Amino acid sequence: MTITFEIQRRKSAQDRPYIQRITLETEDTTVAEALDIMNDGELADDPIQWECSCKQKKCGACAMLINGKPRLACDARLSEFPKGVVELAPLKKFPTVCDLVVDRSMMYDDLKTLGAWLEDEAVCNGTGIAYDASRCLQCGCCLEVCPNFYAGGEFFGAAALAPASRLISEADKTDGKRLQTAYNEHFYNGCGKSLSCKNICPAGIDTERLLVRSNAVAVWKREKRK
Amino acid sequence: MINIIGAGLAGLSAALTLAENGIKCRLISAQQSERAQSVLAEGGINAALNTMGENDTPELHFEETMKGGCYLADPNSVEALTQSAPAVVKKLAFLGVPFNRNANGSIMLRSFGGQKKKRTAFAQSSTGKMIMTALIDEVRKYEAQGLVDRFPHHTFVRIIIENGKCNGVCVRDDSDKKLYDIYGSVIMCSGGLNGFFPGTTTGTVTNSGNAASVLFAQGVKFANLEMIQYHPTTFAIPGKRCLVSEAARGEGGRLFSERGGKRCYFMEERYPELGNLMPRDVVSREMFRELQSSADTFLDMTGINAAVWRGKLSDLRSEIMHYLAIDPAKKPVPVQPAIHYFMGGIYVNERQESSIKGLYAAGECACQYHGANRLGGNSLLGAICGGITAARNVTSDNSDVTEAYNSSEPFASVPSPMFVKETGAVLTRGLGIIRNASELQKALNELNAVKCENAVELARRELAAAMLMSALERKESRGAHYREDFPETKEKYRRTTVSVYENDRVNISFEDIPERRNE
Numbered sequence: 001m002t003i004t005f006e007i008q009r010r011k012s013a014q015d016r017p018y019i020q021r022i023t024l025e026t027e028d029t030t031v032a033e034a035l036d037i038m039n040d041g042e043l044a045d046d047p048i049q050w051e052c053s054c055k056q057k058k059c060g061a062c063a064m065l066i067n068g069k070p071r072l073a074c075d076a077r078l079s080e081f082p083k084g085v086v087e088l089a090p091l092k093k094f095p096t097v098c099d100l101v102v103d104r105s106m107m108y109d110d111l112k113t114l115g116a117w118l119e120d121e122a123v124c125n126g127t128g129i130a131y132d133a134s135r136c137l138q139c140g141c142c143l144e145v146c147p148n149f150y151a152g153g154e155f156f157g158a159a160a161l162a163p164a165s166r167l168i169s170e171a172d173k174t175d176g177k178r179l180q181t182a183y184n185e186h187f188y189n190g191c192g193k194s195l196s197c198k199n200i201c202p203a204g205i206d207t208e209r210l211l212v213r214s215n216a217v218a219v220w221k222r223e224k225r226k
Numbered sequence: 227m228i229n230i231i232g233a234g235l236a237g238l239s240a241a242l243t244l245a246e247n248g249i250k251c252r253l254i255s256a257q258q259s260e261r262a263q264s265v266l267a268e269g270g271i272n273a274a275l276n277t278m279g280e281n282d283t284p285e286l287h288f289e290e291t292m293k294g295g296c297y298l299a300d301p302n303s304v305e306a307l308t309q310s311a312p313a314v315v316k317k318l319a320f321l322g323v324p325f326n327r328n329a330n331g332s333i334m335l336r337s338f339g340g341q342k343k344k345r346t347a348f349a350q351s352s353t354g355k356m357i358m359t360a361l362i363d364e365v366r367k368y369e370a371q372g373l374v375d376r377f378p379h380h381t382f383v384r385i386i387i388e389n390g391k392c393n394g395v396c397v398r399d400d401s402d403k404k405l406y407d408i409y410g411s412v413i414m415c416s417g418g419l420n421g422f423f424p425g426t427t428t429g430t431v432t433n434s435g436n437a438a439s440v441l442f443a444q445g446v447k448f449a450n451l452e453m454i455q456y457h458p459t460t461f462a463i464p465g466k467r468c469l470v471s472e473a474a475r476g477e478g479g480r481l482f483s484e485r486g487g488k489r490c491y492f493m494e495e496r497y498p499e500l501g502n503l504m505p506r507d508v509v510s511r512e513m514f515r516e517l518q519s520s521a522d523t524f525l526d527m528t529g530i531n532a533a534v535w536r537g538k539l540s541d542l543r544s545e546i547m548h549y550l551a552i553d554p555a556k557k558p559v560p561v562q563p564a565i566h567y568f569m570g571g572i573y574v575n576e577r578q579e580s581s582i583k584g585l586y587a588a589g590e591c592a593c594q595y596h597g598a599n600r601l602g603g604n605s606l607l608g609a610i611c612g613g614i615t616a617a618r619n620v621t622s623d624n625s626d627v628t629e630a631y632n633s634s635e636p637f638a639s640v641p642s643p644m645f646v647k648e649t650g651a652v653l654t655r656g657l658g659i660i661r662n663a664s665e666l667q668k669a670l671n672e673l674n675a676v677k678c679e680n681a682v683e684l685a686r687r688e689l690a691a692a693m694l695m696s697a698l699e700r701k702e703s704r705g706a707h708y709r710e711d712f713p714e715t716k717e718k719y720r721r722t723t724v725s726v727y728e729n730d731r732v733n734i735s736f737e738d739i740p741e742r743r744n745e
Contacts (some may be wrong), residue, residue: 030465033465044644052431053261054266055463104258105378108258112366115370116363124331131349131352163363
């Protein structure tokens with residue numbers, strides 16, 4: 001198949017972005033592989049910078065905007081784009097480092113502010129929340145589509161909901177209070193419940209379920225249940 | 227202050243151990259922990275918790291790890307590994323890893339290859355991801371206290387050696403490309419050598435092998451480089467191989483080959499006792515032989531019941547359906563062996579210390595615990611225990627960070643993709659599941675003919691040569707190293723293959739394995 005890539009490039013945060021068009025003749029593969037093919041071939045002297053690690057949608061490194069939608073490049077097949085045009089751009093809610101690489105450190109700063117850890121032994125309640133929530137990739141796709149999230153705000157988005165839900169589900173009473181207060185301040189109070197995060201999550205995490213369960217404990221003070 | 231290179235499972239484990247003892251460290255990594263290869267580990271983590279009523283003991287775990295590794299591992303390290311395993315898994319549960327549980331609340335264990343007892347604790351088929359999430363959160367607590375200082379998006383350039391001692395590490399900030407000299411002892415947790423076989427392993431591309439190459443060129447000794455594990459059950463996806471966890475066989479999956487419409491359950495026929503759960507080296511060799519005789523090989527998981535799919539293997543099922551459009555509960559899945567793990571690596575003693583004072587190594591980058599063949603379920607355990615051991619033995623000193631103004635640093639270069647592909651193709655031909663002297667020698671000649679354009683390419687070629695030379699020098703068959711020209715296992719080769727780069731050439735020697743202490 002013939003695919004025309006329109007890639008937003010930028011040497012550094014200080015440089016102006018521009019669009020590079022490249023046409024690739026290839027079998028059906030993923031956007032991630034197509035980037036490798038272009039970088040190893042035509043673009044060998046000036047390769048497109050992008051982050052990549054597992055190539056099987058388990059690490060979240062390669063999140064980017066693909067035809068305007070935040071996705072993992074390793075999970076986007078070229079055959080999904082019948083018009084033969086694939087636009088690639090860096091995620092917009094994070095500062096661009098260069099080309100398709102963004103600085104996602106704010107997600108980690110937010111989790112530190114949230115106090116996303118356990119102070120005491122985890123309670124094993126078998127609700128399955130910990131398992132589902134632990135699957136979060138910290139890729140940032142959910143923040144990109146969230147109408148309430150903006151960089152530097154007090155609302156931390158679903159990228160913090162997932163770890164917070166795991167911890168609230170596993171914390172004992174005393175530690176739970178600390179986490180619930182932080183959850184209310186940095187998640188519940190800011191969430192408009194558009195649930196756009198639910199449909200975009202590349203790991204398929206049911207953020208609505210996490211939200212309902214965490215709200216029940218942190219906001220409505222109900223006992224954790226199976 | 228200690229410098230840890232790599233923020234995967236071994237790096238997190240080392241950082242946590244140091245922090246719990248009030249020792250500060252820098253956690254330096256090319257990417258964030260969520261991107262580390264440890265998140266891909268599926269099947270589980272071994273520990274003789276004895277929760278399944280089978281009278282399991284750490285001693286049995288020790289014996290099977292030694293036997294699975296064909297007696298090439300340091301028995302004292304394996305002793306420490308297997309004795310501490312139950313406490314390690316209990317601590318993970320303490321941190322909230324959602325292990326599958328028995329009805330009485332105890333941690334459930336499943337069967338894994340090369341082990342006669344159920345010994346593998348698991349969280350469905352995403353055990354690595356679950357453990358990583360819990361450890362990332364736990365380490366964050368110490369980041370907030372200032373005990374762990376993270377440096378993500380920093381790439382290892384080289385270690386700083388002064389008077390024969392490792393006094394620090396030079397790294398590159400990947401954002402502004404500046405180089406920094408960071409002083410203090412170093413623990414390497416940089417992962418396996420997947421990058422030497424681009425596109426053909428189950429690992430991540432972050433494990434480029436560049437750090438190992440530079441360390442080798444700097445004179446650090448490596449061991450057992452010929453011991454490369456082929457996992458029996460993988461399938462191709464764009465740019466890599468995708469693993470079908472050994473848990474699939476642990477839960478009842480059966481391998482068969484098909485020739486002219488006739489099925490042969492070759493593992494069950496040839497190995498009646500352990501059948502599909504023989505150690506990986508044996509299974510991969512049998513798979514290879516079936517494929518050589520022009521049969522197709524499949525994993526039949528249709529006998530696994532719905533409750534097991536739902537409660538223990540749900541991620542595996544959805545992954546196979548996603549990539550192959552096959553429901554493994556209904557139809558056999560075509561699988562072939564592929565490179566999965568490197569038993570060899572930086573030569574370390576039981577304190578995880580390398581041949582250079584002040585330099586430690588843990589996790590897959592180190593040669594530790596697994597001998598000639600790793601048992602499934604021992605890699606997550608090895609990464610955690612290696613990290614703990616390194617952290618307990620490393621000495622902390624005052625250290626600082628200074629910008630290194632030397633812009634002509636030779637090891638700041640990177641190998642070109644063409645170079646990586648070319649050398650990778652040569653290694654793949656030489657270091658298959660079944661090897662012989664003429665193929666190895668041919669590969670070595672081809673490798674030496676590949677031109678190097680910079681210092682890292684040269685370093686990489688020399689480490690690649692050391693892999694082939696180690697395989698040539700080991701004139702026997704043992705574990706993952708099978709020589710068709712020397713099919714027997716020989717007692718005189720029950721020694722560690724040691725590779726060192728000195729005076730601009732690679733030297734291979736064999737060193738004795740320590741005796742097990744009576745304690």
